[in-house]
Amino acid sequence: MLMNECSFISQRIAEVISLGVENDQAITSFEHIPKEFFNDMESSWKGRVKRIHAEEEFANVDRAAEALSTVVIDDFMPIISRVKFVMSSNGSPKGEICYAKDNEAVWFKGKRFTPNVWANTPGEQQIKQLKPAIDSKGRKVGEEWFTTVKVENALNRYHEACDNAKNKVLELLRGLSSELQDKINILVFCSTVLIIAKALFGHVSSDARRRGWMIRTISPLSKDCVVEESSSEMELVGLFPYWLDFNQGNAILNDVRMHSLFVLTGPNGGGKSSMLRSVCAAALLGICGLMVPSSSAIIPHFDSIMLHMKAYDSPADGKSSFQIEMSEIRALVSRATARSLVLIDEICRGTETAKGTCIAGSIIERLDTVGCLGIISTHLHGIFDLPLSLSNTEFKAMGTEVIDG
Structure with a gap:
């Protein structure tokens, strides 16, 4: 009886839970977007359940992240290239794509940068699209932060996709928990025995014997x-x-x-x-x-x-x-x-x-x-x-x- 219950529990967990060896749940990464942004947005739910159970939600996140990367490159990179071209001293303007952690956003950050003085230059069209970045309460974040309508729309779609994926993962985990609720004592017992057995095996067979x-x-x-x-x-x-x-x-x-x-x-x-x-x-x-x-x-x-x-x-x-x-x-x-x-x-x-x-x-x-x-x-x-x-x-x-x- 105990063996059958353990086998069932193990099988159900293995069917749903990700074992960390799948290659299809890596944190998203694009060259011009800070890695910390994607890590903060995805690490709480990726690698928790097998992707096959939430394929649609995961795919939506991938597409939204790729679209965000494309828009960021189109709207920000020409401006950054122009800023780098004219830099000659410490007083020159500087610009880069940064992660605004408190606002969970990717924006253009320009130091000593004033959009209205860049007319009739390469990147003029992108400069005209810039607007001050605002937080969730509609307040201006600061004088150095800028964004565009297309970037904000892409960010919203990416955040929505991440929220849907996170909710799907939580739904799967809650469903598995409910299914195994009446077998919790068996699960705790087996887990305890396995932990002790693994510790003893590691203690006796490898490290302790090797160290004399x-x-x-x-x-x-x-x-x-x-x-x-x-x-x-x-x-x-x-x-x-x-x-x-x-x-x-x-x-x-x-x-x-x-x-x-x-x-x-x-x-x-x-x-x-x-x-x-x-x-x-x-x-x-x-x-x-x-x-x-x-x-x-x-x-x-x-x-x-x-x-x-x-x-x-x-x-x-x-x-x-x-x-x-x-x-x-x-x-x-x-x-x-x-x-x-x-x-x-x-x-x-x-x-x-x-x-x-x-x-x-x-x-x-x-x-x-x-x-x-x-x-x-x-x-x-x-x-x-x-x-x-x-x-x-x-x-x-x-x-x-x-x-x-």
């Missing part, structure tokens, strides 16, 4: 298939930043064996923030059953993954960056459990060193009591001298290598 990613090893459940109350250990071998391509040789590999909370220090630019982002991404991808940017990975069944990076102030709320940081970390600490992964970058960076060291120490003690896995990076080296009561925390430092002196 691997499927993680699933931590075993208890005999009763119950998740343990605490996260025992996470092991990431050959971990590298997910935004780098391992095959290009520009990624630094790291081994992370985490069975407790880490307090991490290291020099600026030493990779602390990259490490936190990499661990967070690997854990999130792993528990979702996706490939991980490492050569091997053992990832526990986390109940939550919480990452806190740099906080910024909010003048509109009257809050400093430190206030926002403390608010976010309070929410993080209050929700952390023994099965959480907690990652905090540059803790208490928004306040002075002494107070920041004490606050950071109390946060570390609290997370140590919770028993979660995680990494807290810091430049507050005074933390290591505090008399903290810790049983589930290790102090770590980023490795460094001196290159070229």
Whole structure:
């Protein structure tokens, strides 16, 4: 039943909706008319449905656009040629065919151009036909904009053809929607499955494998298939930043064996923030059953993954960056459990060193009591001298290598 319904829905959509591969719905283009004009007039309805269902309306647009191009060339080009011929200095008149976006029109725009001084010259007949351009309310647009009766008539016919084509496209789309309305649940279900399947296929078969990613090893459940109350250990071998391509040789590999909370220090630019982002991404991808940017990975069944990076102030709320940081970390600490992964970058960076060291120490003690896995990076080296009561925390430092002196 589901297969038959899916087949019917797919067939009906394919019969009506344009798949973007047809060559008969390109946006109209003519040499002397700005491309932006045709794009604005046609992009909202072209390429939505197959042309065969609105052939007459589409053909009318094509004919009206061609007629407009012909009239624009006949009425404007002789004037432009004459203007270019006499240009000799910055004070000379200038003219061009322009798109008046606010008025959805193609007009002649002349700078320092006065029609009545061009008598007895080539293009005289076209100059005599010029009149000031007016907007939809009958008001003169400006001193530089000109049009002709024939151009305005051609513009009106083109706009009318576009409106008819747009209405026809909307009619077809509404008809298809009404026909499939009672099958909307099936349509949403199938679309969701297809999106997930396509994402998985692209993730596993192409990009992830090419970049050296691997499927993680699933931590075993208890005999009763119950998740343990605490996260025992996470092991990431050959971990590298997910935004780098391992095959290009520009990624630094790291081994992370985490069975407790880490307090991490290291020099600026030493990779602390990259490490936190990499661990967070690997854990999130792993528990979702996706490939991980490492050569091997053992990832526990986390109940939550919480990452806190740099906080910024909010003048509109009257809050400093430190206030926002403390608010976010309070929410993080209050929700952390023994099965959480907690990652905090540059803790208490928004306040002075002494107070920041004490606050950071109390946060570390609290997370140590919770028993979660995680990494807290810091430049507050005074933390290591505090008399903290810790049983589930290790102090770590980023490795460094001196290159070229």
